[in-house]
Amino acid sequence: MQLRFRDTFSALTLPAISLVFGLLVLMVVVYLYNAMPIFHWEGLAIYTKNIWKAAEEPSKEFYGILAAIWGSVYTSAIAVAIALPLSIAYSIFVVDYAPGKIRDALIIISDIMAGLPTIIYGIWGVFFLVPFLKKYVMQPLYEHLSFIPLFSHPPITGFSYLSAGVLLGIMVTPFASAIIREAYSTIPFTYREAAYSLGLTRYEITKILLGYIKPAIVSGIILAFGRAIGETVAVSLVIGNTFSLTVGLFSPGYTISSLIANQFGNAFIYEHMTSALFAAGLMLFFIGLVVNVAGVLYLRRWEENVKL
Numbered sequence: 001m002q003l004r005f006r007d008t009f010s011a012l013t014l015p016a017i018s019l020v021f022g023l024l025v026l027m028v029v030v031y032l033y034n035a036m037p038i039f040h041w042e043g044l045a046i047y048t049k050n051i052w053k054a055a056e057e058p059s060k061e062f063y064g065i066l067a068a069i070w071g072s073v074y075t076s077a078i079a080v081a082i083a084l085p086l087s088i089a090y091s092i093f094v095v096d097y098a099p100g101k102i103r104d105a106l107i108i109i110s111d112i113m114a115g116l117p118t119i120i121y122g123i124w125g126v127f128f129l130v131p132f133l134k135k136y137v138m139q140p141l142y143e144h145l146s147f148i149p150l151f152s153h154p155p156i157t158g159f160s161y162l163s164a165g166v167l168l169g170i171m172v173t174p175f176a177s178a179i180i181r182e183a184y185s186t187i188p189f190t191y192r193e194a195a196y197s198l199g200l201t202r203y204e205i206t207k208i209l210l211g212y213i214k215p216a217i218v219s220g221i222i223l224a225f226g227r228a229i230g231e232t233v234a235v236s237l238v239i240g241n242t243f244s245l246t247v248g249l250f251s252p253g254y255t256i257s258s259l260i261a262n263q264f265g266n267a268f269i270y271e272h273m274t275s276a277l278f279a280a281g282l283m284l285f286f287i288g289l290v291v292n293v294a295g296v297l298y299l300r301r302w303e304e305n306v307k308l
Helices: 002-042 066-097 100-115 118-145 161-185 189-197 202-212 214-229 233-238 256-269 273-307
Strands: 050-053 062-065
Touching (some): 002 273, 066 100, 066 214, 066 256, 118 161, 161 233, 233 256
8 A cells, every 4th residue: 555655656746856857957958059159169268268358240259257167166165164154153052052032033033034135135245244344354454464365465445255255155144054953953852961971061062963964064055055156146246247367355256147147138239148158157057066966975975974
């Protein structure tokens, strides 16, 4: 009876699974088809060159999105580096330390932050975050530590990789913390009792429990990275939108998402620009795919080690 029910349930869910997978394949095919003209025109130079030359004469057009690729990965890495410790600390405090009323309020605030339109973050970033970072973070670091490559670029406007990364870190923290918090709160209380019975300190117990939810932490990282690398409006407002290829945190830059958002409106004027933007979207999809596959492989290896 159970086997028959399982077969029936599988047959019912198969169309939905096939539809989702088919939509994904169709989306990739559409992007690849529309990107083919730029691949025929300049090959893989679209991904290896840092130049954006739009011209009314098609023979003079040339597009390279290396700076945008770098900006996407760089700002997303900054965002994850900020969001991960915040998410873990937030989850520990909410579950282990916060009183009941405060706990509920913190969870509600986190959920509200996750649901806010990104334009709100972007406007707040322009009028508060960027001036604050420029005055209290960028300028002091540049004045005293400019010999370090990370801080070597003068913070002229404040619109930079750092501003975009910090804003993204704030935006993705609620998403990552939701996964980590739920996993941390579901750890059986008997585990804590066993740890206390061994005479461990709260710090040692927390370290052990965090190791128990390592898959959730990895999932939070993947979600945060995917959310950050695909963000468009907020990043476009604070990153500076300049084709610069540097590790300098205070330099303005570009991301693939902001490049597509800024250029797509007038791309139809030029023969090859639309195709170049589709190629950029294809690269964004590939980066997200690589990150997710790496996360899945890590989780499988973790599960195998646990079984051993």
